[in-house]
Amino acid sequence: MAEVRYEAASRLYPGAEEPAVNKLNLDIADGELLVLVGPSGCGKSTALRMLAGLETVTSGSVHINGVDVTLKPPQDRDIAMVFQNYALYPSMTVAQNMGFALKQAKVPKAEREAQVREAARILDLTEYLDRKPKNLSGGQRQRVAMGRAIVRKPQVFLMDEPLSNLDAKLRVQTRTELVDLQARLGVTTVYVTHDQVEAMTMGDRVAVLKFGELQQVDAPRTLYSAPANKFVAGFIGSPAMNLLDAEDVDGAPGIAGAAIPLEESVLSQLKSQDLDQVAVGVRPEHLTLGTTGIEGEVTVVEELGSESFVHVTVSHRGEPTTLVVRDRGETETGRGDRVKVDFGGPIHVFGSDGLRVEA
Amino acid sequence: MTSATTSSAAAISHEEEVRRxxxxxxxxxxxxxxxxxxxxIVVTQIPFLFTLFYSLTEWRLDKxxxxxxxxxxxxxxxxxxxxFRDAAWVSVQMTVMAVLFSLIVGTLLAILLDRKFFGQGLIRTLLITPFLVMPVVAGFMWKTQMFNATFGVIxxxxxxxxxxxxxxxxxxxxxxxVVVLVWQWSPFMMLIVLAGLQGQDQSVLEAARVDGATTWGSFRQITLPQLRPFLxxxxxxxxxxxxxxxxxxxVIVGGQPGAKNLPFYIAQxxxxxxxxxxxxxxxxxxxxxxxxxxxxxxxxxxxxxxxDDS
Structure with a gap:
């Protein structure tokens, strides 16, 4: 049971100009599942490895349960890590893999075996205890890697894209199992992924990183409904938010010649800004196809059965621009149709500095 | 009817064409x-058959x-x-000692080379050179420059x-x-073990560190078992x-007793x-x-x- 704190923690690789992780400040509560998410190269894995002690913290500090562990080696941090490729010990059986950490800690054999059996029971691995990793399927290997972590009863779990080597169906299934397991064990967990769907579905809170800088850390719902800046707005959500540079329509921001319905408080904040630099974003489900609004032509229809996404090309700032609109499933709309797109929900506005303009 | 015959004839010729x-x-x-x-076959198997035949004959050139x-x-x-028994015993001792010691020295060198340092490539090349020296040259170098009682470095x-x-x-x-053989063969062992070390998954070693293993512990429990096939x-x-x-x-001992192995004795x-x-x-x-x-x-x-790889 422990909370984790990053205090202005940075990692600058030798010879690099920019730090891979730049002054990261993050407080993770006891028992929380925090997801670090971002595109590749954003520093999320580096941040995790700094917590593990596998990466030097070049400035700032890292704390586990109130203790400064910045300079401690991994073995003194009481953490367990699940690696992307599982990193199982190839010459050992499943039982030996899971008991390895206890053996290093000189736990007596009988006790060790009892704990391994208990973890194997939780993860449904009992019948595989005598097998070598190479004789297991991908999903079983992933569970052994989990087992190796939970046997330890560590203060913190660190998970570095643990599901990315599984096929799509197993990944979704394991995702929910993992969330359930983490909640039952109540161990603080830091989880790294590049997949924003995974981040949204698993995290108690999600921290979005870009170029080594923390963009926003919030509950998934807040991240979705109130993205702090243009990057988060574009990164979170699938399909992505329609994010466009605004057009000046009679002194107010607009899209394709149409003014956007904005609250007075937002408009007043934009008064001092150059409207060409302002960005507006609307999620596909907050646009509707109807008889009023911006006129355009349908170029692609993505039919998913339960819903469909209609790509409408409109003329915006003099150029053809695509707006994605969510429509009901089994839509009659087809390629080439002339349609009208209207606003039907919240509109996000980002000032010339890229930050959200709050109403 | 006609069309069916034509098509079956065409099928046969097609099969033949595929076989051809x-x-x-x-x-x-x-x-x-x-x-x-x-x-x-000409330079190895035929002479071997001749040797097999000669071994069943009494054939002396001095009579x-x-x-x-x-x-x-x-x-x-x-x-x-x-x-013969002495030569066979020397063969066994020489082979076992040379292999064992060159394996140990080679493994130690490989471990030293398996970390990044300035001039790594140059040092690796220098360490390989003994393996590239011709056996006769190596023998003469050691005999005259190292072992010699008057001029030798040792x-x-x-x-x-x-x-x-x-x-x-x-x-x-x-x-x-044996010393000269170990000097010549350690680089060979070093290269094989180095390939094993560098093929090792780094994250496995990191996992061992996180799991609390010491440097020696992770070498003995993780690295060495993985090196086994290479060794x-x-x-x-x-x-x-x-x-x-x-x-x-x-070159080194000539006809002296004590170091004559089977091939040497065969020639003699x-x-x-x-x-x-x-x-x-x-x-x-x-x-x-x-x-x-x-x-x-x-x-x-x-x-x-x-x-294991598959």
Whole structure:
């Protein structure tokens, strides 16, 4: 049971100009599942490895349960890590893999075996205890890697894209199992992924990183409904938010010649800004196809059965621009149709500095 | 009716065409190998058959008697032949010591090279060079520049510390040859072990660190088991080559007793003045059989290695 704190923690690789992780400040509560998410190269894995002690913290500090562990080696941090490729010990059986950490800690054999059996029971691995990793399927290997972590009863779990080597169906299934397991064990967990769907579905809170800088850390719902800046707005959500540079329509921001319905408080904040630099974003489900609004032509229809996404090309700032609109499933709309797109929900506005303009 | 006949006839000719193309494809693959295969048969297998035949004869060049077929008499005489037993024992000692020590030295060098440092490439190349030196040259270098009682570097160092000079090649013939063999073969072992170390998944070692293993603990429990097939491979390839060593012995200790292995003794008993070609041939067959046994174990190890990868 422990909370984790990053205090202005940075990692600058030798010879690099920019730090891979730049002054990261993050407080993770006891028992929380925090997801670090971002595109590749954003520093999320580096941040995790700094917590593990596998990466030097070049400035700032890292704390586990109130203790400064910045300079401690991994073995003194009481953490367990699940690696992307599982990193199982190839010459050992499943039982030996899971008991390895206890053996290093000189736990007596009988006790060790009892704990391994208990973890194997939780993860449904009992019948595989005598097998070598190479004789297991991908999903079983992933569970052994989990087992190796939970046997330890560590203060913190660190998970570095643990599901990315599984096929799509197993990944979704394991995702929910993992969330359930983490909640039952109540161990603080830091989880790294590049997949924003995974981040949204698993995290108690999600921290979005870009170029080594923390963009926003919030509950998934807040991240979705109130993205702090243009990057988060574009990164979170699938399909992505329609994010466009605004057009000046009679002194107010607009899209394709149409003014956007904005609250007075937002408009007043934009008064001092150059409207060409302002960005507006609307999620596909907050646009509707109807008889009023911006006129355009349908170029692609993505039919998913339960819903469909209609790509409408409109003329915006003099150029053809695509707006994605969510429509009901089994839509009659087809390629080439002339349609009208209207606003039907919240509109996000980002000032010339890229930050959200709050109403 | 007509159309059906035509189509079946067409099907047959199509099948024939496929077979013809497959045959041609097979020859396309075999043809380039043929010259090498024929050459190998001519220079290794035919002489081997001759040797096998000679080993069943009494054939001496110092007597006018014709070559005489004597069955397995040569082989029957081997167990009672003290020179043969000595040579076989020297072969065993020399091979085992040279393989074992070069494996240990090679592994230690590989561990040192398996970390990043400035000038790594240069040092790796320098460490490999002993393996590239011709055996005869290596023998002469060690005999004249290292072991020599008057001019040798080792004795010069000994003298600096007040010890008397030692004629190593005479006093310790077997050890002297083994030292040179270890010097030449450690780089080979180093390369094989280095390949094993560098093929190791780094995240596995990181996992061991997170799991609380010490440096020595993770080497013993994780790295060494993974190196096993590489160590076995090095042992077998080294043994196959080292059982045949001749040059080093000829150059360093010559005809002195104490370091004569089987190949050396074979040469001595035949072209080296012994003139007993039939008997020497039977020794050769014994060495070949020993090598085949080692090579067979080697192949099994290799196939295990490939199985592990899949």
């Amino acid at each position: 193309l497959e045959r041609r494809e097979g020859w396309k693959r075999r043809l380039p190998i043929l010259p090498a295969l024929i050459f190998t 006018p008697d014709p070559r005489k077929f004597i069955g397995v008499d040569n082989y029957a005489s081997l167990p009672g032949d003290k020179f 004795n010069w160092v000994l003298n600096l510390f007040g010890f008397d000079s030692i004629e190593f090649a005479t006093r310790f013939p077997l050890a002297s040859v 076995e491979l090095g042992t077998l390839l080294g043994a196959i080559y080292l059982i045949q060593v001749y040059d080093h012995i000829e 008993r035949s072209i080296g003045g012994g003139n007993r070609f039939g008997l020497a041939s039977s020794y050769s067959i014994i060495v070949v059989i020993a090598s085949i046994i080692i090579a067979n174990i080697g192949l099994r190890v290799l196939s295990n290695l490939l199985e």
